Amino acid sequence: MRIAVIGAGLAGLTAARELHEEGHTVVVWEKSRGPGGRTSTRRGPNGMRFDHGAPFLHDGHLPLDEVAGALRHRLNLPGGATREEIVGAPAANAPAKRLARGLDLRARQRVETILRSGAQYHLAAEDGGAMGVFDAVAVTAPAPQAADLLEHAAPWLAERARSVDYAPCWSVMAAWDEPLHLGFTATTDIPGIALAVAEDAKPGRGDGERWVLQLDEALSAEHLEAEPDDIIALALDRWHARIGRTEPAPVHAAAHRWRYARPRVPLPETCLSAGTIVAAGDWCGGHSAGAAIRSGRAAAAALAGA
Incomplete structure (x- = not known):
């Protein structure tokens, strides 16, 4: 599959690494200047x-x-x-950088919209520009941002994500x-x-x-x-x-x-899944670096089995 991973924190990079090693074509989109998420270094x-x-x-x-x-x-x-x-x-970002090695990581590129068309997903930038068509998507942004991204392509996942404060x-x-x-x-x-x-x-x-x-x-x-x-x-x-x-x-x-x-209160699920679109992060199953890694693994497993 051609898979988009949105977010280059520990959850997103863990999912991307495992999917990449399974032979899928993975593109990681990150709005910041590099990998790390909240393990970033200034x-x-x-x-x-x-x-x-x-x-x-x-x-x-x-x-x-x-x-x-x-x-x-x-x-x-x-x-x-x-x-x-x-x-x-x-x-702090050393583990994220290790995970990102060899991946197609596209930094400073913000995904604004995910639209589903049949069995595929179309990603668009803030200005409406096309960012590619994918067979599957993993959204690993913080829950409020994930909810906005999931609103059109997976409303049920968006509703669950929006419940996290x-x-x-x-x-x-x-x-x-x-x-x-x-x-x-x-x-x-x-x-x-x-x-x-x-x-x-x-x-x-x-x-x-x-x-x-x-x-x-x-x-x-x-x-x-x-x-x-x-x-x-x-x-x-x-x-x-x-x-x-x-x-x-x-x-x-x-x-x-x-x-x-x-x-404040993470969801009990390790990741949220709706077939070929999933949501993951440290807001799924915990609120730590370890939770983010486990959530990324669960996201990869869900997509690999979709």
Whole structure:
């Protein structure tokens, strides 16, 4: 079959990889500049990088440290405690990049519409331009975006996807030109900041004091439509209060809004299927990187058996 996969996060790339290896012709469409989804990495000046989406690869089932491009990483917490997490190495998007190798990945191309004609699907861009005809489609965008894409081709799937509610998250990326000597590399004890994590401490990241500060759900929702500069000021005010000083000032700061950061109540199904069109993602069967991988596998199996 000729199969379109919409979305190059872990779910979409897992589905695409398995279908490709089974001999199908697979095209992956991604609206962003590259693979990763919420495991994306943002570049700053002088080559500095920030894991501004999912800082760790969580799961309760898959041994994610066996995923290609993932390593165990020890966090040093305030008070001398430690915690182990799985991270992409040398960047959060490393597992996604490994999965994408050899695939026909078309980045910076947004699919706007899926129309069904007989046994085939016609994809169209935002300007109405044709993007190809396919025998099957896997939609792996966040549930609200998936619902819009599925509206005409699979209304039942669209209705199920639309029932999933998401929590937002603002991420602030900050860098300093000298060490802060804080004695910890991650903390969750800042009011309004769900997680602050040092980027340079992770494997393969290189030197340079860099932190990602992720606002918690309540603060992110309260300031969902705020300007990035206001979010930076808000996060740094709380950061400065936590570390007890305002100097040195960061030499770089940026903010990114994840409108669909985390499904509050994922669907119980590992994927949604209506014959030759399926929907998958971490909103199906869980809300973690492992859930996304399992959902991608389930999507591939559903299409292969269609």
